[in-house]
Amino acid sequence: MSDTLIFYLVLHIILGSAGIIFLTAYLLSLSKKEPDSKSLKSSSFLAVLSFIGSWIFGGLYYTSYYGKVVKPIILKGQYSWVHTILMETKEHLFLFLPFLTIALFVITALGKKGLEKNENLKKSVLRFAFIIVGLGITAALAGYMISGAVTK
Amino acid sequence: MDWYTFLRISHILGTVLGVGGSTFAEIFYTKYQKDKKIDPFEHDVLKVCISVIRIGLVIITFSGLGILVLWRLKMLGPDVFYSPRFLAKISVVFVLLFIALLTNFRLINLKLGSAISTASWYAAMILGIWRGLNLSYFLIMLFYVVFSALTYFFLEYIRNRTTKKVNE
Amino acid sequence: MDKELKMIQGVITGSMLVVIFIAVVTIASEVSPLFKDWLKITFGHHWVGKSILASIVFVLGSTISTLIARETTIEEIGKRINLLTYLVVLCSVAIGGFFIFEASI
Numbered sequence: 001m002s003d004t005l006i007f008y009l010v011l012h013i014i015l016g017s018a019g020i021i022f023l024t025a026y027l028l029s030l031s032k033k034e035p036d037s038k039s040l041k042s043s044s045f046l047a048v049l050s051f052i053g054s055w056i057f058g059g060l061y062y063t064s065y066y067g068k069v070v071k072p073i074i075l076k077g078q079y080s081w082v083h084t085i086l087m088e089t090k091e092h093l094f095l096f097l098p099f100l101t102i103a104l105f106v107i108t109a110l111g112k113k114g115l116e117k118n119e120n121l122k123k124s125v126l127r128f129a130f131i132i133v134g135l136g137i138t139a140a141l142a143g144y145m146i147s148g149a150v151t152k
Numbered sequence: 153m154d155w156y157t158f159l160r161i162s163h164i165l166g167t168v169l170g171v172g173g174s175t176f177a178e179i180f181y182t183k184y185q186k187d188k189k190i191d192p193f194e195h196d197v198l199k200v201c202i203s204v205i206r207i208g209l210v211i212i213t214f215s216g217l218g219i220l221v222l223w224r225l226k227m228l229g230p231d232v233f234y235s236p237r238f239l240a241k242i243s244v245v246f247v248l249l250f251i252a253l254l255t256n257f258r259l260i261n262l263k264l265g266s267a268i269s270t271a272s273w274y275a276a277m278i279l280g281i282w283r284g285l286n287l288s289y290f291l292i293m294l295f296y297v298v299f300s301a302l303t304y305f306f307l308e309y310i311r312n313r314t315t316k317k318v319n320e
Numbered sequence: 321m322d323k324e325l326k327m328i329q330g331v332i333t334g335s336m337l338v339v340i341f342i343a344v345v346t347i348a349s350e351v352s353p354l355f356k357d358w359l360k361i362t363f364g365h366h367w368v369g370k371s372i373l374a375s376i377v378f379v380l381g382s383t384i385s386t387l388i389a390r391e392t393t394i395e396e397i398g399k400r401i402n403l404l405t406y407l408v409v410l411c412s413v414a415i416g417g418f419f420i421f422e423a424s425i
Contacts, residue, residue, distance in 0.1 A: 006225060013221055024253075031257055055371070063365045079230060084423040089416045091367055092346040096339055096408060099378045103335040107401070110324040114394040121394050124401040131405050135412065144242075147224040148233025 005065050012058035013143070019050035019097065020136040026104070027129050030115070030122065037112045044105040051097045051136075062091065074149045082149040090142040093135060100132045159218040166211030167277050170248075173204035174270040181266070182311050186318045205269070209252060212245065212276075236289040241279040244296060248272045267304035275299060322391060330386025332400045336407055337381035338374050343411035345370055347418050 001009075026043040029035055074083040107125060114121045177198060184194040223232060232238065251269050254260040275296050279285070285292070349356040349366055356366050363369030 001225065009224075010221055013217070017217060028253075028256060059368065059371065063368060067365075077230070079234075081423055085416075085419045088419045092342060092370070092415050093412055095342050095371060095374055096412070099335055099338045099374070100408065102378075103331045103404070106331040107328050107397075110328050111394075111397065114397065118394050118398070121398040121401075124398040124405070128401050128405045131408050135408070138412075144220065144233070147220065148230055150224065150227050151229030151231075152227045 001065070005061060008057045008061035008065075012054050012061055015050045015054035015057065016136070016140060016143070019047045019054060019101070020133060020140060022047035022050060023101070023104075023129060023133045023136065026108075027126065027133060030126055030129065035115065035122075037108075037116070040108045040115070041105070041112075044101065044108045048098065048101045048105050051101050055094065055098050058094070070150055073151065074146070077149060077151060079149040082145050086142040087146050090139050090146070094139050096135055097132065097139070100128075100135070104129055104132060155218070156222055159215045159222065162211055162215035163219060163280075166208045166213075166215055167273075167280065168208070169204050170208030170212060170273045171277050173201050173208055174266070174273045177201035177205065177266065178270055178307060182307070182314060185311060186314050188315065205273075206252070208273075209248060213249070216245065236287065236292060237279055237282070237285045239289050240292040240296065241276055243293060244272050244276045244279065248276065263308070264304060267307050268300050270307075271296075271300040271303035274303075325392050325394070325397060326389040327386050328397055329389045329392050329400065330384075331382045332397070332404050333385035333389075334378045334380075334382025336404050338378040339404075339407050339411045341377045342370065342374050343414050345373065346415050350418070350422060 022043045026040060026047065029039045029043060071083055071087075074080060074087075104125070107128075108115065111121070111125075115125060180194070180197055180201060184190050184198070190198070248269060251260065251265050251272070255262065255265045255269075279292070287295075349359060349370070359366040359369035363372055
């Protein structure tokens with residue numbers, strides 16, 4: 001694998017993980033009795049940037065290398081379902097993340113007063129953020145399994 | 153120093169902080185709760201222990217991720233990534249992270265959460281060191297669950313005994 | 321406040337549309353090789369095509385929804401967020417379930 005492709009893959013992983021961490025920080029912050037709106041805005045914004053970055057670098061790696069080199073290796077091995085189920089699911093579920101995180105940021109940035117005063121809205125946003133984190137973790141775990149299926 | 157060595161050192165450092173921090177948190181809590189109250193100084197000491205544990209958790213998570221990336225680049229494959237011992241270790245680390253979140257949200261009894269956390273740190277350390285462990289994933293996880301339960305009851309027993317001694 | 325609520329409503333609607341779109345286009349491209357080929361020819365790669373089309377759906381969906389949005393309340397926004405959450409779960413299960421089904425046949 002060339003240095004450029006290693007760069008793409010590593011950045012995809014780091015930025016994806018960063019997105020999950022920023023969203024978890026968002027959840028922790030929102031769950032407080034008096035959430036700090038600055039911290040909510042910054043963590044959701046950083047999550048947006050992270051997932052968009054992970055999307056771009058993951059896409060570059062996927063379209064230029066994975067399909068041609070990695071996919072045949074996995075399909076030939078005894079864990080072909082890792083591609084046919086996990087990778088196929090992951091590459092499409094991942095597409096949800098940037099848009100849902102943008103929505104979360106917009107809700108947070110523009111709905112500051114609502115989040116501070118309305119307990120039901122806060123719970124709805126908490127549930128929504130929790131699902132996005134769940135999606136991110138699912139994608140990360142699938143990524144782990146896919147990496148594990150790649151052998152020499 | 154290459155990346156792999158740096159990441160391994162970091163991972164071991166994180167483990168040391170986590171195992172050490174959780175051990176001392178339990179020791180200090182057992183000692184401090186003898187008189188059934190935690191004064192401000194004792195509370196501060198416990199907070200420091202918890203901070204050390206959290207730092208350890210952050211370090212092992214990031215260094216562990218880095219090690220996984222290096223393994224992927226070396227294409228070590230299913231023998232390493234899907235080994236029952238390693239999958240069990242990853243599961244234990246996930247439990248640690250989950251318990252940390254539950255404790256933060258006050259969604260779990262503190263004594264239960266800290267016992268599971270302490271047991272998990274020791275389990276993760278043992279699973280990381282014991283390369284020759286040749287059991288199935290489910291058997292390892294069963295031992296881990298039993299170990300966590302034993303840790304909880306052991307800590308409760310020690311605390312009840314020390315409280316009894318003070319009251320006598 | 322009203323403008324802000326309309327924008328929030330708009331982006332929630334845009335998100336609902338994009339989540340449904342991604343699920344539909346994912347399954348459609350597996351079921352119809354012609355559609356997958358069209359994506360490949362038009363965008364260079366089927367996944368790139370889905371990404372670009374999803375982005376268009378999100379931007380257009382959010383913008384149009386914001387412009388045509390009626391006055392709303394915080395409670396309504398909360399309900400819409402709940403609906404979006406359920407939709408995300410449903411579409412995720414649909415995508416995962418489809419690939420499990422496809423792999424098993």
